Amino acid sequence: MITARSGAGLEKFAHVLDAAGQPLSPTRAARARQLVATGRAILVGEDPLTIRLLRVVELPAPPTAGPPVVAGQHLLLHTCCAPCATYTVGRLRDEGFTVTALWYNPNIAPAAEHELRRASLERFAELVDLPVLWTPGYPALDYDCAVVNCPERPARCEACYRLRLGRTAQVARAQGYAAFTTTLLISPYQDQDLIRGVAEEMGQEYGVAFYFENLRRGWAERGRLTREYGLYRQQYCGCEFSIRERETSNVKRHPSRLTPDA
Numbered sequence: 238m239i240t241a242r243s244g245a246g247l248e249k250f251a252h253v254l255d256a257a258g259q260p261l262s263p264t265r266a267a268r269a270r271q272l273v274a275t276g277r278a279i280l281v282g283e284d285p286l287t288i289r290l291l292r293v294v295e296l297p298a299p300p301t302a303g304p305p306v307v308a309g310q311h312l313l314l315h316t317c318c319a320p321c322a323t324y325t326v327g328r329l330r331d332e333g334f335t336v337t338a339l340w341y342n343p344n345i346a347p348a349a350e351h352e353l354r355r356a357s358l359e360r361f362a363e364l365v366d367l368p369v370l371w372t373p374g375y376p377a378l379d380y381d382c383a384v385v386n387c388p389e390r391p392a393r394c395e396a397c398y399r400l401r402l403g404r405t406a407q408v409a410r411a412q413g414y415a416a417f418t419t420t421l422l423i424s425p426y427q428d429q430d431l432i433r434g435v436a437e438e439m440g441q442e443y444g445v446a447f448y449f450e451n452l453r454r455g456w457a458e459r460g461r462l463t464r465e466y467g468l469y470r471q472q473y474c475g476c477e478f479s480i481r482e483r484e485t486s487n488v489k490r491h492p493s494r495l496t497p498d499a
Contacts, residue, residue, distance in 0.1 A: 256293045329418070
């Protein structure tokens with residue numbers, strides 16, 4: 238079973254196949270069991286939890302909104318972490334892109350966590366021969382300034398997307414990349430519609446194309462590749478707010494962990 242942490246705490250996901258065996262986007266374990274209970278899917282296995290739908294799903298054609306895929310075309314990939322880069326880099330290379338990663342994630346807190354994720358990406362990049370443009374230091378002040386007037390979601394997340402994707406578009410334009418995109422598109426915890434809207438706006442502002450593809454069908458493969466490469470697996474989204482939200486959620490889910498003086 239796929240597990241991951243978000244602001245809502247630890248959540249469990251299940252693998253989903255259609256009747257033809259095509260892998261689909263993962264779904265929450267409770268939803269998967271509901272589909273089985275109502276006769277709309279059959280249980281394939283428990284470890285990992287996998288279900289098969291009783292119908293064939295016609296998957297959408299490759300996106301056409303982005304730039305045409307041309308062998309050797311250079312793409313700048315905003316990279317939030319090494320695990321999300323695993324499937325994404327392979328997928329983009331298969332599509333004919335020459336991929337360079339950009340590391341700019343001032344939202345990650347604390348500094349030690351930022352360094353863990355940076356080092357993990359560096360290790361992955363060496364393993365797969367991935368060029369990376371590194372933002373030096375720990376630019377946490379950039380994030381603090383961006384979200385100071387919007388501490389609540391979704392405004393806070395939008396400000397964070399705007400900060401990171403704006404920088405990516407700016408660098409892509411300045412260094413002559415054909416387009417840019419982001420590993421955030423693989424995560425079921427991120428607001429994909431919001432990411433796309435912000436990124437397209439940033440692309441227009443800086444005069445560079447944003448390449449969109451729904452990468453969520455690769456979420457399960459992301460987990461497998463992360464284990465295969467032995468990469469660091471973070472336990473929360475990244476910002477200090479998500480740390481507090483996780484801790485609050487854990488207390489609500491496990492009140493017995495509170496001490497008498499808490």
